[in-house]
Amino acid sequence: xxxxxxxxxxxxxxxxxxxxxxxxxxxxxxxxxxxxxxxxxxxxxxxxxxxxxxxxxxxxxxxxxxxxxxxxxxxxxxxxxxxxxxxxxxxxxxxxxxxxxxxxxxxxxxxxxxxxxxxxxxxxxxxxxxxxxxxxxxxxxxxxxxxxxxxxxxxxxxxxxxxxxxxxxxxxxxxxxxxxxxxxxxxxxxxxxxxxxxxxxxxxxxxxxxxxxxxxxxxxxxxxxxxxxxxxxxxxxxxxxxxxxxxxxxxxxxxxxxxxxxxxxxxxxxxxxxxxxxxxxxxx
Amino acid sequence: xxxxxxxxxxxxxxxxxxxxxxxxxxxxxxxxxxxxxxxxxxxxxxxxxxxxxxxxxxxxxxxxxxxxxxxxxxxxxxxxxxxxxxxxxxxxxxxxxxxxxxxxxxxxxxxxxxxxxxxxxxxxxxxxxxxxxxxxxxxxxxxxxxxxxxxxxxxxxxxxxxxxxxxxxxxxxxxxxxxxxxxxxxxxxxxxxxxxxxxxxxxxxxxxxxxxxxxxxxxxxxxxxxxxxxxxxxxxxxxxxxxxxxxxxxxxxxxxxxxxxxxxxxxxxxxxx
Numbered sequence: 001x002x003x004x005x006x007x008x009x010x011x012x013x014x015x016x017x018x019x020x021x022x023x024x025x026x027x028x029x030x031x032x033x034x035x036x037x038x039x040x041x042x043x044x045x046x047x048x049x050x051x052x053x054x055x056x057x058x059x060x061x062x063x064x065x066x067x068x069x070x071x072x073x074x075x076x077x078x079x080x081x082x083x084x085x086x087x088x089x090x091x092x093x094x095x096x097x098x099x100x101x102x103x104x105x106x107x108x109x110x111x112x113x114x115x116x117x118x119x120x121x122x123x124x125x126x127x128x129x130x131x132x133x134x135x136x137x138x139x140x141x142x143x144x145x146x147x148x149x150x151x152x153x154x155x156x157x158x159x160x161x162x163x164x165x166x167x168x169x170x171x172x173x174x175x176x177x178x179x180x181x182x183x184x185x186x187x188x189x190x191x192x193x194x195x196x197x198x199x200x201x202x203x204x205x206x207x208x209x210x211x212x213x214x215x216x217x218x219x220x221x222x223x224x225x226x227x228x229x230x231x232x233x234x235x236x237x238x239x240x241x242x243x244x245x246x247x248x249x250x251x252x253x254x255x256x257x258x259x260x261x262x263x264x265x266x267x268x269x270x271x272x273x274x275x276x277x278x279x280x281x282x283x284x
Numbered sequence: 285x286x287x288x289x290x291x292x293x294x295x296x297x298x299x300x301x302x303x304x305x306x307x308x309x310x311x312x313x314x315x316x317x318x319x320x321x322x323x324x325x326x327x328x329x330x331x332x333x334x335x336x337x338x339x340x341x342x343x344x345x346x347x348x349x350x351x352x353x354x355x356x357x358x359x360x361x362x363x364x365x366x367x368x369x370x371x372x373x374x375x376x377x378x379x380x381x382x383x384x385x386x387x388x389x390x391x392x393x394x395x396x397x398x399x400x401x402x403x404x405x406x407x408x409x410x411x412x413x414x415x416x417x418x419x420x421x422x423x424x425x426x427x428x429x430x431x432x433x434x435x436x437x438x439x440x441x442x443x444x445x446x447x448x449x450x451x452x453x454x455x456x457x458x459x460x461x462x463x464x465x466x467x468x469x470x471x472x473x474x475x476x477x478x479x480x481x482x483x484x485x486x487x488x489x490x491x492x493x494x495x496x497x498x499x500x501x502x503x504x505x506x507x508x509x510x511x512x513x514x515x516x517x518x519x520x521x522x523x524x525x526x527x528x529x530x531x532x533x534x535x536x537x538x539x540x541x542x543x544x545x546x547x548x549x550x551x552x553x554x555x556x557x
Binding site for chain 2: 017018021022025026028029030032033034036037038039040041043044046047086089090092093095096097098099103105107108109110111112113114115116117118119122123124125126127131132154157158161190215218219220221222225226238239240242243246251254255258261262265266268269270
C-alpha cells in the first residue's frame with residue numbers, strides 16, 4: 001500500500017463529524033418514535049393490567065365484550081375470504097387484460113386508501129339507509145343492510161379492497177404468460193393450469209393481502225361507527241365497544257379489551273410482513 | 285397508451301371474470317358514491333347553507349390545519365427516519381422499524397384511549413400537566429398528537445422504499461468526489477426522493493383529513509373547538525342532521541378523489557412497480 005495521501009487527515013475529520021450527525025439523527029428519531037408510539041401504547045398495556053389480571057380477565061370476558069370480539073373476528077374472516085378472492089381476480093384483470101377503462105379500475109381500487117373510513121360508512125348509509133329507496137324496499141321484506149351485519153361486512157369490504165389487489169399485482173406482473181400458454185399447449189385444462197402454474201407463486205402474496213384485510217377489519221372503527229348501528233350483542237364490534245367503555249367512564253375495561261386487539265395486531269403484523277417477503281422472493 | 289407486453293383482449297371465459305370484477309368494484313364503490321352525490325344534489329341549497337355555517341367551516345379549517353402540521357412534522361421525521369432505518373446499522377434498529385408500523389395496526393379508538401390514559405385528567409401525566417397548566421386532552425394539542433401518530437408511517441415507508449431501491453452507489457460516488465455528508469444529502473439523496481415525497485405527502489394528507497377515531501376519543505369533538513371535519517359528520521349524524529353530514533362527507537370524498545388524481549397524473553402506470 002502507498003503512504004497515506006496528505007488529504008487523508010481532513011477526510012477523516014469529515015468522517016468523524018458525519019458520525020456525530022448520524023448519531024444525532026438516530027437519537028432524535030428514536031426519541032420521537034419512543035415518545036409518540038411506544039409511550040402511549042405501553043401506557044395502554046399498563047392501564048389494562050393495572051387493576052390486576054383478574055379484573056382484566058373479567059373485563060375481557062364480560063358477555064358484551066365477548067360478543068363484540070366474536071363479531072369483529074367473524075366479520076373480519078368473511079371480509080378476508082371475500083376480498084382475498086375478489087382482490088386476486090381484480091389484480092388478474094388489471095395485469096393480464098387490455099381493457100378500456102383499465103386505468104379507471106386501477107384508480108377506483110386505490111380510492112378506499114384515500115377516502116376517510118367514516119365517509120365510507122356514510123356512503124353505504126346514503127345507499128342503504130332506512131330513508132333510501134333501497135333501504136325502504138329491503139325493510140318491506142324484513143331485510144336490512146344499514147344498522148345490520150350485512151352493512152358491517154360491506155363496510156369492511158369497502159375499506160380493505162386495495163390490500164389484496166396491491167399485494168398480488170406486482171407478483172402477477174413478473175409471471176410469464178408464456179408458462180401458462182405452454183401448460184395449455186401441453187394439454188392442461190384451464191383449472192390445471194391455474195392450480196399448477198399460476199397459483200403456487202401467487203399464494204404467498206394472496207395470503208399477505210388477506211392477513212392485512214383481516215387485521216384491518218378487526219381494528220376498523222370509522223365506517224362501522226356510522227353504518228353498524230352499534231347494537232350490543234348484535235352489531236357492536238370490538239373497537240366500538242371500546243369507545244362505549246371509554247365514554248361510559250370505564251377506561252380500565254376499555255384498556256383491558258384493547259389488550260386483546262393489540263395482541264391480535266402484534267401477532268398479525270409480522271405474519272403479513274413475512275408472507276410479503278416470501279411473495280417478493282418468488283419474484284426474484 | 286400502448287398496451288403493456290403480455291396484455292391482450294380477454295377471450296371466452298375471461299370476460300366472465302372481467303364482468304364480475306366490474307360489477308364488484310362498481311357495486312361496492314361507485315354505486316354508494318353515486319347515491320351520496322344524488323342525495324346531496326337533491327337538496328343542494330340546504331347542503332350549501334349547512335356547509336357554509338360557521339361550525340362547518342371551522343371544522344373543515346381545523347382538519348386542513350391538522351393535515352398541514354402532520355405533513356411538516358412527519359415530513360421531517362419521515363426523511364430522518366427513512367435515512368436512519370435504511371442507511372444505519374445499530375442495536376434496536378429492528379425494534380424501531382416495527383414501532384413505526386404500529387400506528388397502521390392499532391385501532392384508532394385505541395390510539396385515542398392510549399393518549400387519554402397518558403394525558404387525560406386521570407392519566408399518568410395528568411397531575412404533572414395540570415400543575416403546569418398545560419391542556420392536551422380535549423384541546424388542540426391532543427388533536428395534533430393523535431393526527432401525527434396515525435400519519436407517522438406513510439411518508440417514512442414511501443421514502444424508505446425509494447432509498448432501498450436506490451442503494452448507496454450515488455451517495456458513495458458523491459462522497460468519494462469530496463462532497464460533505466450535508467452536500468450529498470441536499471444534492472444527491474433529496475432530489476432522488478422527490479417522487480417518494482409526493483406519494484408520502486399525498487397519503488399523509490389523505491389520512492390526516494380522514495382521521496376519526498383517535499381525534500374523537502382524544503379531542504372530544506367539542507363544537508367550535510376540537511370538532512374536525514370527520515367528527516362534524518359524526519355529530520351531525522347523531523343529531524339527525526343528514527344534510528350537513530352528507531354534504532361534509534361529499535366534500536371529504538371529493539378531496540380524496542382529487543388527491544388520488546394528483547398521484548395518477550404523476551405516475552404513469554404500466555410496468556411501474
